[in-house]
Amino acid sequence: MVSSFLQKLILRKYSRRSRFYKHYKWQLYYLILIWINLCLSLGFIIDTMFFLRGSYHRIVKMMTVPTWRKFAHFGGRILTLYVAYLWPYFHLDSMWKAYWFSVVPMFIISLCFSISSQLNHLTLDNMEKYDRDWYKHQVLTSHTFCPNSFFWFIFTGGLNLQIEHHLFPGVNHQHLRKIQPIVERVCKKHDVSYNVSMTMSEAFGKHMKLLTEMSKDVHANERLRLEREARQLQSK
Numbered sequence: 595m596v597s598s599f600l601q602k603l604i605l606r607k608y609s610r611r612s613r614f615y616k617h618y619k620w621q622l623y624y625l626i627l628i629w630i631n632l633c634l635s636l637g638f639i640i641d642t643m644f645f646l647r648g649s650y651h652r653i654v655k656m657m658t659v660p661t662w663r664k665f666a667h668f669g670g671r672i673l674t675l676y677v678a679y680l681w682p683y684f685h686l687d688s689m690w691k692a693y694w695f696s697v698v699p700m701f702i703i704s705l706c707f708s709i710s711s712q713l714n715h716l717t718l719d720n721m722e723k724y725d726r727d728w729y730k731h732q733v734l735t736s737h738t739f740c741p742n743s744f745f746w747f748i749f750t751g752g753l754n755l756q757i758e759h760h761l762f763p764g765v766n767h768q769h770l771r772k773i774q775p776i777v778e779r780v781c782k783k784h785d786v787s788y789n790v791s792m793t794m795s796e797a798f799g800k801h802m803k804l805l806t807e808m809s810k811d812v813h814a815n816e817r818l819r820l821e822r823e824a825r826q827l828q829s830k
Contacts, residue, residue, distance in 0.1 A: 609721060614811045621809050622802065629708035630701040634679075638671060653824070710749070713739055714756035717800040718807060719789045724827070730786055732760035733777075737789040739797035741774050746794065757788065 621628075628635075645664065649655045679700070682692035714737045715721075723734040736756040740746040746754045752767030753759060758774050759767070781788040791797035 609808070619809045619811070622805055625805065629712070630704050632708045632712075633700060633704040638675065641671065706749070710751065710753045713737065713791075713797045713801050714753060716804055717789065717797075718804045719787070719800065721804065729761060733757050733781055733786055733788060736760050737791070737797070737800070738774065739791040740794055741771070741790060742792070743794075747771060757790075 644650050644656060645667075679696045682695040683689065686692045686695060715735070717737050720735050720737050723731075725731040725734055736759075738757045739754050741755060743754070747770075752770050755767075755770040755774050758770045758777055761777065762770070762773065765773070778788050778790070780786075791800060
């Protein structure tokens with residue numbers, strides 16, 4: 595019951611596997627509210643769902659941890675919530691100062707993180723993709739955008755080159771711009787779909803197209819089929 599309630603707090607649907615709630619049909623209109631609160635959602639709501647379900651998005655299973663560690667984890671979350679978002683209201687001399695100290699930084703950080711993390715995974719081209727080959731799977735499920743832009747490279751810390759980031763997670767991001775054209779050529783040579791957007795407007799348009807498609811409750815049967823396929827893959 596708690597997990598179901600928390601799921602409804604996730605105001606966005608981006609996968610056919612996810613259950614459809616009526617408010618998802620409005621997700622395009624409140625997208626900015628999601629983006630400026632993303633860090634709060636990731637740090638507390640999704641984190642709590644992970645512990646309650648024992649898996650991340652019902653896909654990645656949580657390793658077995660002792661009870662004391664769970665208490666320590668949630669204790670740290672509660673402390674973070676207090677220090678970052680509640681402490682200013684008790685210790686600063688005005689509500690206005692408290693608001694600017696706690697809420698505004700979170701909005702700015704969340705917006706920057708959303709730009710750096712949502713466009714490079716959530717498009718129709720790379721969602722619901724799977725391959726048993728690890729390297730091919732990283733390419734198919736990621737999305738590189740603005741590969742020639744130094745500004746977006748600096749802004750995202752290299753996360754705009756998401757395909758390369760997934761293929762070479764241990765390589766310093768400063769080398770990814772040199773690696774990117776090599777990876778694209780290799781993918782073309784071996785007929786592997788390389789998902790790339792050359793401009794920010796193209797990348798954002800692909801993200802909006804996904805959200806538009808997922809705002810329609812027309813995938814009930816498809817979702818059931820994908821869930822069966824996912825269970826079959828996990829059992830192998």
